Amino acid sequence: MIGQTTATPVGHEPLITRYRGLICDLDGVVYRGAAAVPDAVETLNRLTADGVPVVFATNNASRSPEDVGDHLRGLGIASQGWSVVTSSQAAAAHLAHHLDRGTRVCAVGGPGIARALTEAGLTPVSVAELGDDQVEAVVQGLGFDVTWRELAAVGYLVQAGATWVATNLDPTLPTPHGNAPGNGVLVAAVQAAAGTSPHVVGKPRAALLDLARSRLGTSRPETLVCGDRLDTDIEGAHAAGLDSLFVLSGASRLRDLVFAARSQRPTYIAADLAGLLTPGLPLSSTASGDHTDSALDAALRADSTADYGELLQTVVATAWAALDNGRAISDDPDLWGEIERKLGLVPQLEPRKIT
Known part of the structure; x- marks a missing residue:
């Protein structure tokens, strides 16, 4: 079984044998746009078949976990042994910890936000449904149809005292046509108007990865994070106290890694997810x-x-x-x-x- 420690000397056994659970990013690691990254599907199916649980953790708040799961199964990922957590769910979990059940929360962004709030026992309210009744909080995430009126409403609510939670601050969103403005751009617009900053739950903050690890049921030393972005996945792993594997199949490149700040240096490096099944020594700056x-x-x-x-x-x-x-x-x-x-x-x- 891959996920169990063996007597094989360190550096010769598959990398994943040192861990009992994997938190995996999606875009640039498992797929690029609609297509799977080469080796990703086969590697993940090998892991789950051998009993290594996987949680896919994504900053993208526009889709529900069910939609993401449909995409993954459509790529050929086996139906068992994994789950999906989103930054919308991390935002809902944060608010559910501080608010009474049923509390009204304004949801601005894609449908994944309202779905996550409902599942957490809160009552999502759109900007169009606000009326004169007050809401205790507002969650802002990426949505392809977010309007100026919705951004303005977030600012008004924040200035009136509502708790403001942002799913993530990603400045860009990869698309088949190039990078498009991400949620961070929309949050910055509200921040400029409201004069304050939101509580952020997505990577590189620890909340999303903490939620993913709770799904795995693993301790920190037993958990590995895999991602392609140094400023979100790898820095987030540092914030959550987790080891990380950086793969060169997505956004950040080798030059970025070499000149990365210490908070963005991964434990391991590989070309792609197949590196989990090959030997790998921890990177170390102690080399001469x-x-x-x-x-x-x-x-x-x-x-x-x-x-x-x-x-x-x-x-x-x-x-x-x-x-x-x-x-x-x-x-x-x-x-x-x-x-x-x-x-x-x-x-x-x-x-x-x-x-």
Whole structure:
């Protein structure tokens, strides 16, 4: 069974054997737009078949967990062994802890917000339904049909004393056409008008990951977070006290990782989710930074016989050590892009066979 610890020396067994549960991001990790990321479906089905529970945790508040689940099953994810938690649910859980059951809460955003509030025992109210009755709180999340009137209403409610909860502050939303404005842009508009800030529950705050871990029923040392964004997934894992695997199948790139702040440095790195099934040592900035140039040269000279995973870990660890010791290293995007290409880290169009 994959999720159980074996006697195999550390560094030789599949990475996931060190953990009893996985919290996994979605966009850029499991799928990109409507299509699955190569190797993701096969890897996740292997994990759940071997008894490793998975919770998919997403900042996207516009869809319900049921809608997300339908998307995942449509990609070929097996129907058992996993669940979905959203930032809408984290917002509802936060308010349910502080408000009486049945309390009216204004919901601004996609349908997932009202659904989560109802499930938490609260009463969602749209802006059109507000009337003259007061609400105790307002939840603001991404919605594709959010209007100026709704944003203005959030500001009015906040200024009148309502508790303001934002599902997330993501500045962008990936789409097939490029990045679109995310919920963070809409929240910033209200914040500028209201002169105050919301309570935020989505990544990189800990609340969403704490909710996901409660679903798994695992302790912090038993839980691994996997994501493709350093500023949300990996920083969120740090905030929640969890180890993390950063995958290069989505938004953040190798250059971003090398120059990331300490709060955004992951425990492990892999090309994609298939890295969970391969050996992996924790990245460490304790490696000597004296050999950074040679590590970069080795990566640039890599051929098909090289151990790309080991080279990748060496490059990142030595670069971090150099930076931490005050040494300068090149931040040339072309250099880091070429290293990605040499190590096979450019997102693939076809899956590899997982053995």
